[in-house]
Amino acid sequence: MHILITGGTGLIGRQLCKALQTEGHELTVLSRDPNSIPEKCGAGVHAMTRLDEWHPGRVFDAVINLAGEPIVDARWTRRRKQALWDSRVTLTEQLARRIAAAHRKPGVLLSGSAVGYYGNRGDAMLDESAPAGEDFAARLCKSWEEAALGAEKSDVRVCLLRTGLVLSRQGGLLGRMLLPFRLGLGARLGNGKQWMSWIHIDDYVAMLLILLRNEQASGPYNMTAPQPVTNKEFTAVLAATLRRPAPFTVPAILLKAVMGERACLLLEGQRVLPKKIDSAGHHHIFAKLADALHDLLGR
Numbered sequence: 557m558h559i560l561i562t563g564g565t566g567l568i569g570r571q572l573c574k575a576l577q578t579e580g581h582e583l584t585v586l587s588r589d590p591n592s593i594p595e596k597c598g599a600g601v602h603a604m605t606r607l608d609e610w611h612p613g614r615v616f617d618a619v620i621n622l623a624g625e626p627i628v629d630a631r632w633t634r635r636r637k638q639a640l641w642d643s644r645v646t647l648t649e650q651l652a653r654r655i656a657a658a659h660r661k662p663g664v665l666l667s668g669s670a671v672g673y674y675g676n677r678g679d680a681m682l683d684e685s686a687p688a689g690e691d692f693a694a695r696l697c698k699s700w701e702e703a704a705l706g707a708e709k710s711d712v713r714v715c716l717l718r719t720g721l722v723l724s725r726q727g728g729l730l731g732r733m734l735l736p737f738r739l740g741l742g743a744r745l746g747n748g749k750q751w752m753s754w755i756h757i758d759d760y761v762a763m764l765l766i767l768l769r770n771e772q773a774s775g776p777y778n779m780t781a782p783q784p785v786t787n788k789e790f791t792a793v794l795a796a797t798l799r800r801p802a803p804f805t806v807p808a809i810l811l812k813a814v815m816g817e818r819a820c821l822l823l824e825g826q827r828v829l830p831k832k833i834d835s836a837g838h839h840h841i842f843a844k845l846a847d848a849l850h851d852l853l854g855r
């Protein structure tokens with residue numbers, strides 16, 4: 557297949573490109589920095605810098621849409637919120653228009669979303685049928701999904717990737733947490749009762765490949781491990797894996813003062829269950845957090 561990937565240079569995209577190349581697929585990555593593509597995505601991956609390079613005669617068999625400004629890196633000013641929105645919702649709307657214009661449509665669009673779709677739901681167990689929340693992150697995900705579903709009008713199969721916290725050696729959440737934990741400064745956040753729906757990157761990529769191939773798969777998929785944990789448990793398991801103490805607590809009030817509104821990403825959570833992916837044919841390699849962290853960090 558010839559596959560177009562947006563966000564192919566990112567944490568998930570880089571590993572996905574490797575897996576897809578191993579399977580022999582031809583890849584084109586949309587990136588603002590095409591020169592970085594050979595190093596990040598692999599030699600032989602084609603570059604696209606603007607979506608309007610996709611003229612109607614160009615054929616992609618599948619599209620994987622992972623682009624988005626990092627959500628936790630900067631304060632959610634009005635300008636930042638607009639950038640988060642444009643890089644997800646607006647870009648996905650443009651993608652759906654390109655798909656509509658294509659003479660030969662791709663068979664499938666796999667498009668990003670996040671477990672933040674559900675909002676802050678306390679201890680409630682959430683499968684794909686749970687409704688959307690109402691905070692900024694939830695509205696962003698809902699609109700991002702609606703933009704992707706626009707491709708269904710072109711008779712394209714659409715899968716929505718409600719992504720949990722992706723655990724990888726290469727960065728992301730774990731990358732941020734490692735230094736303080738290694739220094740013995742690991743801390744739980746607030747009261748530690750918020751749920752963290754995590755996923756090992758190998759499972760994530762395996763799930764993407766199933767959704768790519770399985771022609772019956774469509775609609776939302778919770779891209780998470782089957783055993784989410786609370787922040788308190790995550791802290792304890794990470795500290796035990798690194799054989800370091802994690803005696804501290806970062807008070808919620810401090811996180812809110814430093815991070816502003818986006819502190820909700822750390823202080824609130826969702827207890828998400830990957831109900832649909834099992835029926836699509838995936839058996840998790842890493843169902844337990846301790847096994848996932850041991851694989852990623854164990855010596």
Ligand SMILES: NC(=O)c1ccc[n+]([C@@H]2O[C@H](COP(=O)([O-])OP(=O)(O)OC[C@H]3O[C@@H](n4cnc5c(N)ncnc54)[C@H](OP(=O)(O)O)[C@@H]3O)[C@@H](O)[C@H]2O)c1
Nearest residue numbers: 563565566567568587588622623624625643670719721722
């Ligand atoms: N990793 C997680 O734990 C997690 C959790 C939930 C949801 N997600 C979502 O899953 C997607 C992939 O995650 P990731 O961790 O791989 O993300 P990432 O490492 O931050 O990479 C995102 C990619 O998006 C592109 N991008 C960033 N800002 C952009 C902009 N303004 N316009 C166009 N493209 C832009 C970048 O590509 P170029 O710089 O090459 O243009 C980058 O490679 C993201 O949309 C993210 O929100 C991730």
